Amino acid sequence: MPSDPVQPRQRHPIPAPRLLLQLLLVALASVAPSMAAATGNAYLTATIQLPPPSGAKALCRQYSWACEGSNSANLTYPQEWRLIRTINANVNARTRSISDQSQYNRAELWALPTQRGGDCEDFALLKKRELIRRGVDPRKLLLATVLDRRRNAHAVLVYRSENGDLVLDNLTNKIRSWKDTRYLFLRMQNPQLPSAWVGGFKTG
Numbered sequence: 001m002p003s004d005p006v007q008p009r010q011r012h013p014i015p016a017p018r019l020l021l022q023l024l025l026v027a028l029a030s031v032a033p034s035m036a037a038a039t040g041n042a043y044l045t046a047t048i049q050l051p052p053p054s055g056a057k058a059l060c061r062q063y064s065w066a067c068e069g070s071n072s073a074n075l076t077y078p079q080e081w082r083l084i085r086t087i088n089a090n091v092n093a094r095t096r097s098i099s100d101q102s103q104y105n106r107a108e109l110w111a112l113p114t115q116r117g118g119d120c121e122d123f124a125l126l127k128k129r130e131l132i133r134r135g136v137d138p139r140k141l142l143l144a145t146v147l148d149r150r151r152n153a154h155a156v157l158v159y160r161s162e163n164g165d166l167v168l169d170n171l172t173n174k175i176r177s178w179k180d181t182r183y184l185f186l187r188m189q190n191p192q193l194p195s196a197w198v199g200g201f202k203t204g
Contacts, residue, residue, distance in 0.1 A: 044158065065128075124156055141159060
């Protein structure tokens with residue numbers, strides 16, 4: 001007499017929400033290390049406090065908005081990014097480059113561009129003012145001094161984005177990460193207190 005056939009084991013399907021959660025956890029585990037490596041140096045990290053650049057010692061008295069620490073505007077990141085790209089390109093296009101020596105008979109003076117134009121820090125100041133006027137948080141807009149790729153003194157505006165520190169530069173309309181510029185960063189406004197300056201940035 002034949003034995004009773006073995007009944008196959010019934011497989012109970014994993015509920016869809018739990019299955020999706022498991023797949024998500026596996027995916028995150030596989031990309032988390034690379035994401036951490038990619039964002040580890042995304043922001044400039046200062047180690048010391050420094051005095052302001054010689055030409056910027058009166059900056060906060062002359063332009064109070066340049067040292068503001070808060071803003072009630074609530075722009076989305078896409079809105080900010082569109083403004084950043086537009087203002088950077090517009091200021092670069094409409095402002096003529098002229099040295100402080102030619103314009104003021106001084107080696108360095110941080111001021112908004114005149115009708116004659118301005119030099120690198122003047123471009124950065126104008127971009128900062130225009131972006132603040134349009135609602136970008138001033139704590140995300142930090143004036144910085146650098147040595148450019150040829151190791152000449154230069155100034156830029158750093159935008160502290162969701163993805164890292166990006167550089168607005170009068171030498172190019174392309175907005176790059178601070179590392180991609182290959183500049184040597186010397187000083188920058190303190191993100192927590194823009195009236196103060198910091199330096200000694202970590203590069204590793």
